[in-house]
Amino acid sequence: MPAECVAYKTVHRAAGSLFPVLTTEAQRLLFSLTEAQVAEYRARGFIKGPRVLDDHQIAVLAEALERVRTGDHPRLNELYEIDEAYTRAPGENVFHFLGAWMIEEAFHDVLFHPAVAVPVSQLLGCSKVRFWHDQVFYKPARHPGVVAWHQDYAYWTRSVPARHLTVWIGLDDSTRENGCVHFVPGSHRWNLLPKGALLEDMEAIKQRLTREQVAYFMPEPMILRAGECSFHHCMTLHGSYGNTSDRPRRAVVINYMHPDSRSADGTNPLLLHTPIIPEGEIIQGENYPIVYDSSLRLA
Numbered sequence: 001m002p003a004e005c006v007a008y009k010t011v012h013r014a015a016g017s018l019f020p021v022l023t024t025e026a027q028r029l030l031f032s033l034t035e036a037q038v039a040e041y042r043a044r045g046f047i048k049g050p051r052v053l054d055d056h057q058i059a060v061l062a063e064a065l066e067r068v069r070t071g072d073h074p075r076l077n078e079l080y081e082i083d084e085a086y087t088r089a090p091g092e093n094v095f096h097f098l099g100a101w102m103i104e105e106a107f108h109d110v111l112f113h114p115a116v117a118v119p120v121s122q123l124l125g126c127s128k129v130r131f132w133h134d135q136v137f138y139k140p141a142r143h144p145g146v147v148a149w150h151q152d153y154a155y156w157t158r159s160v161p162a163r164h165l166t167v168w169i170g171l172d173d174s175t176r177e178n179g180c181v182h183f184v185p186g187s188h189r190w191n192l193l194p195k196g197a198l199l200e201d202m203e204a205i206k207q208r209l210t211r212e213q214v215a216y217f218m219p220e221p222m223i224l225r226a227g228e229c230s231f232h233h234c235m236t237l238h239g240s241y242g243n244t245s246d247r248p249r250r251a252v253v254i255n256y257m258h259p260d261s262r263s264a265d266g267t268n269p270l271l272l273h274t275p276i277i278p279e280g281e282i283i284q285g286e287n288y289p290i291v292y293d294s295s296l297r298l299a
Helices: 025-031 035-044 055-069 084-088 105-112 114-124 211-215
Strands: 046-051 095-098 128-139 147-150 164-170 181-183 228-233 238-240 249-257 290-293
Touching (some): 035 046, 055 249, 084 095, 105 114, 105 128, 114 128
Antiparallel strands (some): 164 228
């Protein structure tokens, strides 16, 4: 069946062979974080993860990204969204879109990649991991676009409680020069800040912080090689500056949540093109698959 005909959101396992499938406990241990890494995540709200993509996997994902970015894709109308700020001013704002997992096999299958899903289970502290939604960010070379300081959960309050985390995977080396992500250590313990425009105003955060928060606002850059990842809590404050280098900065971002997360809004779809989930009911169904279950017995 041609890729453009596959309803990937109905396939709740890897559809292809780009990523490995867990078959043994030894493999699970290979992909697991150490106790020290988990403790660091709890204390700081983020950690640098391992290399989760090899060169071939990076190339396949990058090719798929280009089909979307250039508009050379027959299923663009199935995406959750392409950020309005980019479509309005592409020379100023980062290219950012949601829903690639529904239209490209590689973006679909990376959700189930055990190098990603096993650590997420450890950091969420639950045996099952539920997918929330994906994002892709593309910063062209010499591009001023930023991703403004924000907490992810400020955009996700339609799902409760705040038991989500984000995996950020670089398709390029990520440096200060090309706009790597910066995290504010310990900010996952802060209150939920009012959300702002995601792609436009890097300085607006200053009006939303208390005096005490300003004193602890000491961002740290997350320097990554292509294929490496980071994990961060949904309340951790983070952002990224423009790209001053001669190469792009591309990233696949996957958002996961506790399997018992519930809908806080029974009047609107949680994501565009998805069915309404009544308030108080578990967020589940074909758009929110379980991607990993550590209780399943392996050899």
